[in-house]
Amino acid sequence: MFLAELHERLSKLIDQVGGIEHIKGIGVGAPNGNYYTGNIEYAPNLRWRGIIPLAQMLQDLFGLPAVLTNDANAAALGEMTYGSARGMKDFITITLGTGVGSGIVANGQLIYGHDGFAGELGHIIVVPGGRLHPGTGMHGSLEAYASATGVTNTALELLESRPDEPSVLRNHKKEEIDSKVIYEAAIKGDKLAIEIYEFTGRILGEALANFVMFSSPEAIVLFGGLTQAGDLIMRPVRHHMEKNLLPIFQNKVKLVFSELRESDAAILGASAMAWEMKD
Amino acid sequence: MFLAELHERLSKLIDQVGGIEHIKGIGVGAPNGNYYTGNIEYAPNLRWRGIIPLAQMLQDLFGLPAVLTNDANAAALGEMTYGSARGMKDFITITLGTGVGSGIVANGQLIYGHDGFAGELGHIIVVPGGRLHPGTGMHGSLEAYASATGVTNTALELLESRPDEPSVLRNHKKEEIDSKVIYEAAIKGDKLAIEIYEFTGRILGEALANFVMFSSPEAIVLFGGLTQAGDLIMRPVRHHMEKNLLPIFQNKVKLVFSELRESDAAILGASAMAWEMKD
Known part of the structure; x- marks a missing residue:
């Protein structure tokens, strides 16, 4: 069909x-x-x-x-062919959307692993024993925090655990709270909303530090909905990434938002893959 | 000189x-x-x-x-040329010695990263906010737990936090407690000594699960002093690695001890590297 x-x-x-x-x-x-x-x-x-x-x-x-x-690997190839990672041989792309996807390039090649399943960075455990990820049953995976659902859950948890702290988020019903509502609150200066990004950025920054000590990429390229929060998310991510790196890795990794739209990157990457097929 | x-x-x-x-x-x-x-x-x-x-x-x-x-990369090349990873294109070697070193091979090539420093898996944070690693000032890195010093520190912590639990380790002065003493206690069935390996194995197993979801290796080859504990360490490592993997990765990774001595592997790998130099 x-x-x-x-x-x-x-x-x-x-x-x-x-x-x-x-x-x-x-x-x-x-x-x-x-x-x-x-x-x-x-x-x-x-x-x-x-x-x-x-x-x-x-x-x-x-x-x-x-x-x-997979779509995340295609996006990485798109980024390498047309995006921020042009000319790079070692980089990682991370998509912060409904889920958290990733593509890893080392020595100029996508890392597929022995079975084709490499690069599941969204499922890496960043908070041992942490928040449940309902889709997988895992606790404390990156996706449980740095996805759109993760950010919303962080908002709900903070609102509940601090009943006395004022926030414009309290003007919304629980089920209305989503990335957009949180973003709008944060740019208006709402402290609790800003803290949601701080928290998410800390978890993501710590995860990125670990990824850097694995494959030492020249750049990490971030895609997806969460990147629309701009500096609200980038600042804490960068701070906590650098803080958790060994000195030899510090102040070297280019941490950037993609210049391409996520879907464009995947389409461009898939086409680049077709060009490079062996005849 | x-x-x-x-x-x-x-x-x-x-x-x-x-x-x-x-x-x-x-x-x-x-x-x-x-x-x-x-x-x-x-x-x-x-x-x-x-x-x-x-x-x-x-x-x-x-x-x-x-x-x-670096010596860990050389050991990985040795393992690929002469050891358990012969014929493999995707594997990780981890040395559990004084420190924790690692070499990562993907697509048949060592992963050096953009600057040559990739594969510092011993410095990856596995317990956010955890035990201090004095050499780096980091908290909760793998090396703080899965190195010889880490295992000894776990012993000292357990002995101190459970003053009422009997253990033959209490027959030793603090400064005498090392991997050898702990191993001998464990093979005699000392519960606290066995728990030291359980604890170390859990931390290491969780770390390996994360590594698998990064590069999806066919095998993880373990070297170094800690591997002399055999099943005492291997059983909990394997259990906790599998438990923390997404289903698509479960029961696929070969987790083995190296057949080579660590120093032999590094020497053999360094020589293999010389053969493959471009003239």
Whole structure:
């Protein structure tokens, strides 16, 4: 169903650019996409269950070679080809959106690991025994704090644990509180809202310090909803990252927001991957 | 002084194997050795201070090309060429000795990072706000728990915090308690000594889970003094590593003790590095 519609729409586009003989291949960035197998494997956030051999299905449908990776890796490739990481051989991209995704590049190559699943930095435990991440059952993973849901949960926890502290967030119903509401409160100077970013930035900064001591990237590129908070989040992230680094790593890592939109980066990266396919 | 003696001794060995024309180059694994620069840079545990251009000095002294990396990276190369990681493209080696060192291989290459300092897994913070690591001033780094000193400190802390619990370790003076004493107590069934390994294994296992979700290695190879405790340490490490992994990573990583002696691995790895030098 999805594939039939994709085929119809893409075929029109392909005809517009002069026909299929001008296309080298198809590159896809998809949640839980595995580069080695070409499958989407057990994606918890998609309606498809189990293992979907998407690369093979596309290959059969279009008669073109197809290559697949997960969306976070595709975004990293996009960043390397067109974004802030142009010309870099060692960097990490982190997407702070509904979830926390990541792509790791070292020696100029994406790190896939032995099975294609490397780079699950959102699931790394940053607060042992910490907040439950309902999707995985893990406690204290980065995603439980630095995702949109994580930030909202931090707001709810702070509001509840400090009933006497005033905050414009209290003018909202619990279920109305989201990243947007928190951001608007913070730029108006609401102390509790600012502290939500401080807290999130500390957790994320500590995590980034650990990532730096793993692969010593030249840059960490941040994407996604949370980056719209700008300096409110960047300042504490940078402070706590530097504070938790060994001296040899301090004041070296470029910590930047992506210049590309997250979805653009993934699309550009997927296309770059198709160009580089072996014939 | 060191170099003069090294030159004298090595020259004899070189003559014994048929002279310098049979030697392709010199490979060195040294603490804080930087592969990119060929320098030993600010080694806290050596008597040399500042930056020592060792590769260049050896090159001048012997008239042979020389290449340098840190000792943990050299051990990883040794493991890949001769040890448990033969044929693997993605693995991590961790040395649990006086300190905690590490070498990370991904896509068949050592991960050096943009500046040559990647793979400082011993300094990753595993217990935020945890035990002080005096050498670095950091709190809660892996090395503060999973090194020989870390294990001894755990023993001292447990003995002090549970004055009523019997243990044969109490037959020793504080300053006599070390890895050997603890190991001997544990194999005799001393509960507190066994708990020292459980505690150390939990911290290390949690750290390894995070490393797996970073680079998804096929194997993690453990070296060093602590591995002599065998199953006393391996069992809790494995248990807590698996427990903290996302399902897609569970029961896949080979967790093994090195078949090589640590110093052998580093020497073999340094020589392998010399063979692979570009002419």
